[in-house]
Amino acid sequence: MTTRIGIDVGGTRLKVGRVVDGIIVDRAAADTPHDFDAMVARLAELVKDLLARSAPSSSDDLRIGAGVPGVFDLDRSMVLATPNLTFLNLKPLRHQLEQATGGKVRLENDASVAAWAEALHGRGRDQPNFLLATLGTGIGGGLVLNHKLWGGHSGMAGEFGHLSAAAAFPSEQLIECGCGAIGCNETFASASRMELRGQERCGVSDLPKLAAMARNGHEQALSVFTDAGTALGECFAQVVLLLDLRVLLIGGGASPVLDLLREPLLDRLEFRCDSRPRESYLIETAELGNDAGILGAASLN
Ligand SMILES: [Zn+2]
Numbered sequence: 001m002t003t004r005i006g007i008d009v010g011g012t013r014l015k016v017g018r019v020v021d022g023i024i025v026d027r028a029a030a031d032t033p034h035d036f037d038a039m040v041a042r043l044a045e046l047v048k049d050l051l052a053r054s055a056p057s058s059s060d061d062l063r064i065g066a067g068v069p070g071v072f073d074l075d076r077s078m079v080l081a082t083p084n085l086t087f088l089n090l091k092p093l094r095h096q097l098e099q100a101t102g103g104k105v106r107l108e109n110d111a112s113v114a115a116w117a118e119a120l121h122g123r124g125r126d127q128p129n130f131l132l133a134t135l136g137t138g139i140g141g142g143l144v145l146n147h148k149l150w151g152g153h154s155g156m157a158g159e160f161g162h163l164s165a166a167a168a169f170p171s172e173q174l175i176e177c178g179c180g181a182i183g184c185n186e187t188f189a190s191a192s193r194m195e196l197r198g199q200e201r202c203g204v205s206d207l208p209k210l211a212a213m214a215r216n217g218h219e220q221a222l223s224v225f226t227d228a229g230t231a232l233g234e235c236f237a238q239v240v241l242l243l244d245l246r247v248l249l250i251g252g253g254a255s256p257v258l259d260l261l262r263e264p265l266l267d268r269l270e271f272r273c274d275s276r277p278r279e280s281y282l283i284e285t286a287e288l289g290n291d292a293g294i295l296g297a298a299s300l301n
Pocket residue numbers: 161162177178179180181184
């Protein structure tokens with residue numbers, strides 16, 4: 001019998017779950033040790049805890065998937081670069097996890113894993129082709145094409161946050177992104193940038209409060225979401241022009257403000273891709289929230 005375990009490797013927490021038929025039936029979590037050997041040992045402990053609590057016969061065929069924020073080598077055996085878990089770089093993560101757990105391990109980029117979860121168990125289940133954009137501290141993205149996860153050469157496909165939104169704004173509104181480029185999507189549309197602009201424009205950085213003001217017609221608050229939606233539309237237009245997608249799912253901390261982003265997003269899409277009617281797009285919130293990492297990872301292999 002096959003046992004499936006999903007691992008969500010975050011900068012501060014390691015989350016592990018045993019998944020049966022798309023449902024997380026048992027969970028374990030711990031703080032992320034910022035040391036390679038300690039992290040592998042902690043993950044192995046968490047996995048063993050879950051196995052000890054399940055039926056003994058269920059560990060005959062142990063499949064483990066792990067979503068990790070980073071860029072991978074070609075066969076996904078190690079992380080080449082990651083923004084906030086640099087102790088993982090160039091270390092044999094897959095091999096060590098297999099040794100420590102006795103399972104078959106597959107690694108994938110965390111944003112791609114979330115998209116895969118939506119494809120299997122969430123809002124993307126009836127959609128053969130879509131992009132998932134996660135609006136949080138930055139913007140993550142994952143691509144599903146023809147019902148399959150498209151991670152690309154190194155797991156970085158769907159880097160929606162660093163497409164350029166510059167064409168949609170006057171130059172004085174463009175700022176430098178953490179990646180060094182000017183005018184990236186996430187400098188307008190990440191949850192943290194919306195909060196920062198809210199603070200600058202109307203002294204309110206709390207996103208739900210800012211959204212409530214915008215829904216009541218507060219012009220400055222509304223302009224934050226109009227800019228974010230326009231940036232998302234400009235960048236999704238580039239995706240549409242390349243791949244002819246029609247479905248964009250929005251996840252992450254800013255997904256509850258999608259009602260304020262949708263119209264400016266569609267306006268920009270219509271402007272950039274004028275042969276495609278706005279009614280042909282589906283712009284929806286993702287469904288799985290914080291569980292997407294475990295659910296997607298558990299179904300990687
Ligand atoms: Zn960037």
